[in-house]
Amino acid sequence: MDSFIKLSNFPKLLPYAQLFWQGILVTVLLSVFTVVIGFCIALLLALMRLSNFCPLRFLGLDKNGHRKQRGFLAAVGRFNPLNFLATAYVEILRSTPVIVQVFIIYYGVFSLIKLPSVILFGFIRFDRFFPGVVALGLNSGAYLCEIIRAGIQSIDGGQTEAARSLGLSQAQNMRYVILPQAVKNILPAIANEFVIIIKESAITYTIGVQDIMSAVNAVKGATFIIIEPLLVATAIYFCLCFPTSKLIAYFERRMSRGDKR
Amino acid sequence: MATRDSLIKVTDLKKHYNMGTIKALDGITTEIFKGDVMAVIGPSGSGKSTFLRSLNLLEEPTDGSIVFDGIDITKKKYVDANGKTVNLNIDLLRQKMGMVFQHFNLFPHMTILGNMTLAPMKVKGMSKDEAEEKALALLDRVGLKDRAGAYPIQLSGGQKQRVAIVRALAMEPEVMLFDEPTSALDPEMVGEVLDVMKELAQEGMTMVCVTHEMGFAREVGNRVLFMADGLLMEEGTPEQVFDHPQNPRLQDFLAKVL
Numbered sequence A: 001m002d003s004f005i006k007l008s009n010f011p012k013l014l015p016y017a018q019l020f021w022q023g024i025l026v027t028v029l030l031s032v033f034t035v036v037i038g039f040c041i042a043l044l045l046a047l048m049r050l051s052n053f054c055p056l057r058f059l060g061l062d063k064n065g066h067r068k069q070r071g072f073l074a075a076v077g078r079f080n081p082l083n084f085l086a087t088a089y090v091e092i093l094r095s096t097p098v099i100v101q102v103f104i105i106y107y108g109v110f111s112l113i114k115l116p117s118v119i120l121f122g123f124i125r126f127d128r129f130f131p132g133v134v135a136l137g138l139n140s141g142a143y144l145c146e147i148i149r150a151g152i153q154s155i156d157g158g159q160t161e162a163a164r165s166l167g168l169s170q171a172q173n174m175r176y177v178i179l180p181q182a183v184k185n186i187l188p189a190i191a192n193e194f195v196i197i198i199k200e201s202a203i204t205y206t207i208g209v210q211d212i213m214s215a216v217n218a219v220k221g222a223t224f225i226i227i228e229p230l231l232v233a234t235a236i237y238f239c240l241c242f243p244t245s246k247l248i249a250y251f252e253r254r255m256s257r258g259d260k261r
Numbered sequence B: 001m002a003t004r005d006s007l008i009k010v011t012d013l014k015k016h017y018n019m020g021t022i023k024a025l026d027g028i029t030t031e032i033f034k035g036d037v038m039a040v041i042g043p044s045g046s047g048k049s050t051f052l053r054s055l056n057l058l059e060e061p062t063d064g065s066i067v068f069d070g071i072d073i074t075k076k077k078y079v080d081a082n083g084k085t086v087n088l089n090i091d092l093l094r095q096k097m098g099m100v101f102q103h104f105n106l107f108p109h110m111t112i113l114g115n116m117t118l119a120p121m122k123v124k125g126m127s128k129d130e131a132e133e134k135a136l137a138l139l140d141r142v143g144l145k146d147r148a149g150a151y152p153i154q155l156s157g158g159q160k161q162r163v164a165i166v167r168a169l170a171m172e173p174e175v176m177l178f179d180e181p182t183s184a185l186d187p188e189m190v191g192e193v194l195d196v197m198k199e200l201a202q203e204g205m206t207m208v209c210v211t212h213e214m215g216f217a218r219e220v221g222n223r224v225l226f227m228a229d230g231l232l233m234e235e236g237t238p239e240q241v242f243d244h245p246q247n248p249r250l251q252d253f254l255a256k257v258l
Ligand SMILES: Nc1ncnc2c1ncn2[C@@H]1O[C@H](COP(=O)(O)OP(=O)(O)O)[C@@H](O)[C@H]1O
Pocket: B017, B018, B022, B023, B024, B042, B043, B044, B045, B046, B047, B048, B049, B050, B051
C-alpha cells in the first residue's frame, strides 16, 4: 500500500531549514507584538464598556434634578456613547472572519498608508509584518476585551465601595484597587490568547508575512513537496503551543493555591 | 438638651429599584446632629443599608434631598457662599463621611499600612512619611500597630474590622457610617469592635450605626431609628424606643430580638 507520506522526502527539506527557523522567529515575534497591542486595545475597550460617561444625562432628569425612572428620555439620559462604540467594535470583530479583517487592513488601510520597505534582521519584511500585527492586534483586542471586562467585574463590589467611600475617584479606584487585583485573574487568559494567536497568525502568510506557513509554501513552490513540509509545520506549531499551555496551566494552579493561603 | 448643630438633614428620601416596583426607601425624613450616635434598627430588607449608602451617595437617591454641611448633595450643582454655581464634588463629599462595612472590604493586595495610607496619600496628597506616621498612631490606638506589615488575609475578623474603622478615620471624616459592622464576626470578636466604636462615640464622633446589637444601641446611642418597609416607623431615645415602643411593628420586632 502506498503511503501518502514519503520518508525519503524529508531529507529534501534540509536545504530549506533556514526558512523554517526564520518562520518560527517571525511567528513568535508576530504573536508577541499582537498580544501587546491586543492587550492595550482591550484594556481601553473594557474601560470604555465599564465607564459611566453619559453626556445626555441632563435629558433624563426630572424638574428636581433626579433621574427619571422610565420613558424614552430616561433611556436617552442613560446612553453611554463610549460603551456603545466599544460594544459595536467587539461584536463586529467577533462576528466576522479574521481573514477578511486581515485583508481589509492590508489591502485597504495600508494601501492608503505607505509603509517603508525596510527589512528587519535581514529577513522580516516590515511592510507585510506590520499590517499583520495591526490586523491580528485589532482582532485579539476584541476577544481580550471581554476577558478583561470579566476580570474587572469579578472583583467584589465591596472593594469599589470601600475605595469610593474613602474619597478615591473612579480612575484612582481602577488604578490602585481594582486593576492590581484583576490582573491576577486576567494574566492566564492573556497567556492563553498568546497561544491562540500563534496558531491564528498562520493566516498572515496570505498577505506575505514570512511565517512558518510561508516557509511551507516556499518549499512547495520550489520542490512540489507539500505533505512533508506541512508535517514539519505541524510539529513546530505543536512544540510552540503545547508546552506553553501546560506552563500556563501550571502557573494558574499555583496562583489559585496562593489565594487560599 | 443644648442647641445642637445640624450635620445632615434628610427630607423625604426615596430610593426605588426596578422602575419603582421595589421601594427600598419610601420617604425618610430625619436630621442628624453633630455628636449624635444614631442607631438604626429594623428587620432585614427594611432599607437600613440603602439609607446609609444614600447618605454618601453610594446609592443615587430617586427622590428627596440630603443636606450635608448646608449643601443638597442629591443635586449635581449647588450655589456656593459667593453666589456662584459650582459642580458637586462627590469625592470630596465622601472624604468627609467614613464608612465601615459588614464584610470589612479591606484591600487584599495591600498590607494593613498600605490600606491605611492609600487614601490619605492619593486623595489628600499627604506625603508617605506623614501618612504612615498617622496610620501607625491610629493602629496603635486599636492595638494593631505590630500588624502594620501584615496582609488582611492574615488577620482575624475582629482585627480586620478594627483596621477598617481606623482606615476610615485616617481621612478625618466628620461623620462615620457603620453598616452592621459586627454581623460577620464570630461572637467572641464582637466585643473588641464594639469597644472601639464606643470609644469613638465618647470622643464625640458623629456616628450612624446600622446594628443588631441592641445592647450597644441602648448603651452608646443617644437616638434610635426603627425602620420597616423602607419607612421610618419610630424614632426616639433608647429609653423611648426600647422601653416604651409605640408602633406595633417595633413591638413585634423587639419581641423577636430581645
Ligand atoms: N441593587 C438593588 N436592586 C434591587 N433591589 C435592591 C437593591 N438593593 C437593595 N434592594 C432591595 O431594597 C430593599 C432594602 O434593602 P437593604 O437596604 O439592603 O435592607 P437592609 O439593610 O435593611 O437589610 C430590599 O428589599 C432589597 O431587596
